[in-house]
Structures are given as C-alpha cells and as structure tokens.
Amino acid sequence: MSKQTPLHRAHVDAGARMVDFAGWEMPVNYGSQIEEHHAVRRRAGMFDVSHMLALDLDGADARKFLRAVLANDVAKLTVAGKALYSCMLTPSGGVIDDLIVYHFADDRYRLVVNAGTADKDLGWLRERIDRDAAAVDLTPRRDLAMIAVQGPEARRLCWQALPGSEEASGTLPPFHAADCDGVLIARTGYTGEDGFELSVPADRAEDLWRSLLDAGVAPCGLGARDTLRLEAGMNLYGQDMDEDTSPLDAGLAWTIDFKDENRHFIGREPLEQAGARRRMLGLVLEDKGVLRTHMKVATEHGDGITTSGSFSPTLQKAIAFARLPLAVAPDERVTVDIRGRMAEARTVKLPFVRNGQCLI
Amino acid sequence: MSKVPADLKYTKSHEWIRSDADGILTVGITDHAQAALGDIVFLELPEAGRQVAAGDAVAVIESVKAASDIYAPVDGEIVDSNADAVDAPEQVNADAYGNWLFKLRPAEGAELDALLDAAGYEAEIAES
Numbered sequence: 001m002s003k004q005t006p007l008h009r010a011h012v013d014a015g016a017r018m019v020d021f022a023g024w025e026m027p028v029n030y031g032s033q034i035e036e037h038h039a040v041r042r043r044a045g046m047f048d049v050s051h052m053l054a055l056d057l058d059g060a061d062a063r064k065f066l067r068a069v070l071a072n073d074v075a076k077l078t079v080a081g082k083a084l085y086s087c088m089l090t091p092s093g094g095v096i097d098d099l100i101v102y103h104f105a106d107d108r109y110r111l112v113v114n115a116g117t118a119d120k121d122l123g124w125l126r127e128r129i130d131r132d133a134a135a136v137d138l139t140p141r142r143d144l145a146m147i148a149v150q151g152p153e154a155r156r157l158c159w160q161a162l163p164g165s166e167e168a169s170g171t172l173p174p175f176h177a178a179d180c181d182g183v184l185i186a187r188t189g190y191t192g193e194d195g196f197e198l199s200v201p202a203d204r205a206e207d208l209w210r211s212l213l214d215a216g217v218a219p220c221g222l223g224a225r226d227t228l229r230l231e232a233g234m235n236l237y238g239q240d241m242d243e244d245t246s247p248l249d250a251g252l253a254w255t256i257d258f259k260d261e262n263r264h265f266i267g268r269e270p271l272e273q274a275g276a277r278r279r280m281l282g283l284v285l286e287d288k289g290v291l292r293t294h295m296k297v298a299t300e301h302g303d304g305i306t307t308s309g310s311f312s313p314t315l316q317k318a319i320a321f322a323r324l325p326l327a328v329a330p331d332e333r334v335t336v337d338i339r340g341r342m343a344e345a346r347t348v349k350l351p352f353v354r355n356g357q358c359l360i
Numbered sequence: 361m362s363k364v365p366a367d368l369k370y371t372k373s374h375e376w377i378r379s380d381a382d383g384i385l386t387v388g389i390t391d392h393a394q395a396a397l398g399d400i401v402f403l404e405l406p407e408a409g410r411q412v413a414a415g416d417a418v419a420v421i422e423s424v425k426a427a428s429d430i431y432a433p434v435d436g437e438i439v440d441s442n443a444d445a446v447d448a449p450e451q452v453n454a455d456a457y458g459n460w461l462f463k464l465r466p467a468e469g470a471e472l473d474a475l476l477d478a479a480g481y482e483a484e485i486a487e488s
Contacts, residue, residue, distance in 0.1 A: 017395075032453070033424055034399045223398060227424060290402055290422040311401040311424045318402075339420075339427070 005050035006145040006202040010209045014219050022116035024051040026222055033223030037313040040191050040228055041356050044151035045220035046212055051115035054141040054199060055122070056108075061134040063106045068265055069128055070101065071247065073257040077103030081177040083188055087247045087255055088121065089267025093274070094243035095250070097121050098235065100188060102177055112146070114237050128266075145205030147198045149217055150228075152356060154195035158185070161211040162198075169196065183208070190225065192232025192354045227310050230319060233282065233351030239293055240280075240307040240321055246271060249323060250307075251280030251350065278304070279328060282350045283320040283336065284360060287343040291320035296337040297345070301327040306336065314353050315360070321350070362392035362485065365457055369472075370481035373431045376457060377475055386460045387433060389421065392485045394456040397423040400449040405441035405462055412436060412464070414471065419461055421452075430461060434470040439463045 002025035011018065016027035027048065029036060039045040057066065066074045072086035082103050088096045097117040102110040113121045122140060129136050149158050159166035168180035169187070174194075177186035184199040200208050213219065226236070233251075235241055241250035248256065248271055256271065257263075283306065285291050291309030302325040309320030320336075328334070330349045335342050348360045364370070369377040374393035378386045394400065402422035412418050417429035418438065440463040445452060451459045466472065476484060 028425075029398060032399055034401075223425060288402060289404070290424075290427060292427065311422070313424070 003051075005048055006205040007048045007050060007147075007209055010206050011048065011219070016219070016221060019222070021222055022051060022114070024115055026051060027219070029221040029223045030219050033221060033227070034313045036218060036220035036224035037227050039218035040151045040193055040220060040224065041314055041353070042151070043218070044149060044154040044157050044195070044216070045218040045224065046209070047148040047150070047220050047222075047225050048145070048209075049148050049197070050145040050205070052146060053113050053115065053118040053121075054144050054146070055111040055113060055125070056139040056141055057111065057136050058108050058139070059134070059136040060107055061132075061136050062109050065129065065132065065134045065136050066101065066109060067263055068132075069125065071256045071265055071267060073260060073263060074101060074103060074109065075260070076257075077101070079176070080104055083175045083177060083186060085255055087241075087252060088124070089247070089265070089271075090243055091266055091270075093246050093267040093270035095237070095241045095245055095247055095252075096124055096243060098237050098241070098252075102186065110141075116238060143202055144199045145202045147200065147205065147209060147212070148189055148191075148195065149198065149212060150189045150191040150193045150195035152194060154193065154217070155187075157212065157215040157217050158196050158198070161215040161217070162208065190232070190234055191228040192234070192351060193228075194355065227313055230308055230310055230321070231312050231314055231351065231353035233321075235321075236308055246274060246277070248274070248276040249278035249280070251321070276326060278323045279326050280307075280321055280323055280350070281328065281330060282348040282352055282360070283309075283322050283334065283345045284315070284348055284352075285318035285320075285336065285343060285345045287345075289318060289338045289341070289343055291318040291336060291338070291345070295320070297322050297324060298335040298337075299324060299328050299332065301325040304328070312352060315358060319352055320345075322347070362390065362395060363457070364390070364392075364478045364482050366478045368457070369433075369475035369477060370484075371431065371433050371475060372484055375430060375433055377433050378460075379472070383466065384439060385433065385436070385464045385466060387430075387462050387464060388460040389430065389452065389456055390481070391456045394453050397421065397428060398425045399423055400452050403446050403449045403452070403461065405446060406438045408438055408440055410438040412438060421449075432464065433475060434464070434472060435467040436464045436470055437467070439465050
C-alpha cells in the first residue's frame, strides 16, 4: 500500500496519472508531460515534493555533527536561512544520499532528503549521533508538505497566491530561505529555473496548492520533473550516483569541500586517495532515437555508460548524462548502443539548459 | 476510460488491427497504450518487404518515459509503414486509431481468429 501526500486529493481532482514512486503514490503527469515541462521553462509549474523528507537537527552539537557527516561544509552557512547542497557519504566514499541543508542557527538546521533514502538516512544519522554521543535532536517533519513552484513567473505567482509572501521573500537571494507565517519559502529548485520551494503545514497544503492553481501555476508531475532536472544537469540519486559511486566520478566534485584540512568528514580519506577516475559529461544524440539509462558509450578513450537519459523537450533531441573515461572532453564524437543499434552522439558540458536558455 | 472501437481487432500487447477489403491488415497501438506510454517522441517502423512472424518485435515506439516494442499480430509480410506518423509521432497520442503504424499482408493460414475482439480487449485492460 503506497503512502499518500497531503495533496493526494488535489492530484486526483486534477486528473493526474498516479504511479508508485519510492513507496509513495505520486502524479507522473496530468496530461502531457511535455506541456508541463514547457510550462516550467516558459511560465510557471508546481510539483508536489512532499514525499521528500524534511529532517530538523537541533542541539549544541548540530554544526559540528553536520561538518562531520556531510561532504560539503556547513561552516559556509553563516546567514540564517542560507542553504547548501551536499552529499552524505559512506566511510568508503560512496553516496548515501544527496540533500539540501538549511541553516537557521548554529544549533538549528534542516535537511531535505530523498524519499527513497529517507529511512536509510534517518537510521544512519541516528547511528552517528549515538556513536558520537552528539547533543543533536533529530526530528522528521512528516507534518509538513512541500510544493516546488518553478519557472520564470514562479515567484511572482507565489506572491500573488500567498498573502504576505512578497514582503517575506521579495529580496531573497538564490539558495536562501525565509519564513512567512509558518510557510518556509526557499529560493531553491530542481529544474534550472528560478522559483521557490515552499514547506507548509500539511493541513494548509491543499489550500495553498489551489491558490497557486488559481494564480495560473500549472500542476506538473514526476515525468516533467525528470526531464527538467536532466536538462538542468542535476543528478538523480539512485540513477546518477549511489553508495557504489564516488561523487568525484559523478560530476559532484564541486560539492565536496576539502578546504579545511582539519575537517575529517566521513568518506574524505578514500576520496582523497582515489581521486576522480571517471568524468561525467552530457551527451546529445545526433541520430534518431532516445537515450536511456545504462546504455554503453564507445569513445576514443575507452567505454563509458549513460546514467540518465531521455528526450529533451527544450532541445527536441535525446540527451543523457554519461560516466566516461577521464580523457574524454566536451565536443567529442561518441557512439551509443541503443538496444543493438549504434547511434552517433556528441559530448557536451553540463547543463544543457539554464533559465530557459539552451547552453549547448 | 480508454476508447476501444467495436470494429477493430486487438492483441494482448495493445496493438489494434483493421482488416481491409483487400485482405491487408492495418496495425496501430490502442488508446490505452498511448495513454500508458505518455508523450510519444520517436517511432522506428519496419521496412516494406520484411517477413514477420506473429509476436515478432517489428517496430519501436519511444515516449519520453520509455521505449516499447510493437509486435506483429500475425505471420505475414510488411507492405507499408506510416511515414507521416514517423514525422509527427505526437499524432499517435492525439488519435491512436487515426494514426496507423504499418500494414501487413497475412501469410496463408495466419491465425486471425486468435486476435481479440473489442469486448475481449476491454476485459484484458480492465484486469491490468
């Protein structure tokens, strides 16, 4: 039996096609996922992301604990509401999960973690807190719903739909969050567009969703969410990286902070020893067809593999992420095995699309 | 509820089949199939002249979501494929029964009776 988010009824009312995703009954689309994709690139769309888990960490050791358990360094977060993207690593340097951490105070943080890894993450964090006897309280916030509103018009339409929110978030820079009468407004997202992610008490979620609908925000499902994040060059946990993947091989080196040599975060040593062994690049298919995950890529420097792939509604071409030999550079010709057919593709730097603009 | 026209035949693998007066079979995918696939972005259709057996994967349909094979409903020879659908695959989403994929001349003794009628196909998709 799949779990349902507080917005389940709103999805069914909107005619959503529901699927199981990580144990949650979620909308995959409300009609055409390509139209939903375009709505986000051109105007504004919204996603129910309540299946993701918000986890509050409170206590005197919260900062110290997160500096050890996260590969990015929360010491960078000095302003209340500032957010940071980070991986959480295994002792051998694999990726347990990727997440966003919000800093409210040095003894008060929030993590937002993936749905499919939420239980594992919770278990791991509890184990580490116990082992270190850290003064940290861990509170899963299943009392919150989360709505991501994304697109060039997203902020304006949020301000229209949520009274008082413009005052609270009008000058909020990217990757910062602010409270508005119990709703946390974060200028973050997973689409490559401007917008907000709203954390709202579950009993207010449906009203907020309907106000956003009335303001003209298009409901969008997991299908569009996947093609948007792919165009934006953003990794998907379980597909582009996992516990058997080094973040350095998955295009996530920019999220690993080695600067403070006295910060012995979990997984640091094996990463420093091994270094990067693979390189993640984008692929654009020049032939007909669609790229998918786990397709073999032949290059001049050896073989690689696609980790995510789909059809890009913005580029009108198939695109993919590929894990390739380190020597492969952008703008090289490669060959992809599409179910036995050898197809021509070109390597590109990520992302493919940012703020509505094609970058390749 | 998906449309299932009464005058067509069907397969369990979600192809529809229309028998024309000259004995040629016209094949497409059902409305149920297009809805399940989502936005279709690419079609790879068989060349005329290809000999196929019932159940052979003869065409590929790619939606944003996934790639799916299309199967020959009976033994026979491919005689035509729909170039218009290849150029505008989204038309299959818009009208699955108005946009055929390929035509096939059934072989002698091809098992046309094994195909489902509309009621049989409706029962099939009601179960899934």
